[in-house]
Amino acid sequence: QVQLQESGPGLVKPSQTLSLTCTVSGGSINSGGYYWSWIRQHPGKGLEWIAYISFSGSTYYNPSLKSRATISLDTSKNHFSLQLNSVTAADTAVYFCAKDRGGLDALDIWGPGTMVTVSS
Amino acid sequence: DIVLTQSPGTLSLSPGEGATLSCRASQSVSSSYFAWYQQKPGQAPRLLIYGTSTRATGIPDRFRGSGSGTDFTLTISRLEPEDFAVYYCQQYGNSPPYTFGQGTKLEIK
Secondary structure, rough: OOOEEOOOEEEEEOOOOEEEEEEEEEEOOOOOOOOOEEEEEEEOOEEEEEEEEOOOOOOEEEEEHOEEEEEEEEOOEEEEEEEEOOOHHHHHHEEEEEEEEOOOOOEEOOOEEEEEEOOO | OOOOOEEEOOEEEEOOEEEEEEEEEEEEHHHHHHEEEEEEOOOEEEEEEOOEEEOOOOOOOOOOOEEEEEEEEEEEEOOHHHOOEEEEEEEOOOOOOOOOOOOEEEOOO
């Protein structure tokens, strides 16, 4: 059974770059035709999808992030990452990574999430 | 972009009762690409239903999804204490690929 675990700094200063990693265990990140996503949830709010990267490396971003986000895949480490630059307090949120069912389908496996606070 | 609007915002019911949660899309969504998630405090969302009506692995049959076009429904029969949570609808396959509704909070009356 695939499991996901987010990691990264819990505190980032304004204008800096937020970097998170999602480690995949129990399966290979480049097999199975899966799409790997980042989703965030502002405190007390709903879910906002940020980006996905496919098993083959193709990417897609939520236009609302205005090109600040970069998602990447490291098959040697079996993880994928998110970088979000020029952060502000509005980027304070719980960040989740997730796997889809295959072929850009519903998100069936989620990491537990990691809280990131943007503050000086 | 497709906007998903869930209603009601909060639903207050008692264990044993049935619940009906609604999600309306701003434009037609393929029934193959519609899902529901459950989220409890401090936890990640859990996939309940995909493809409008197919239950995910391990989801009890008291959860039922239905709908088409712009109107989708999650029905929970015989509410159990563990069912009280926030529920999100989601469409996938359009642009952007994933959008979520704002959530319905199901609380104990």
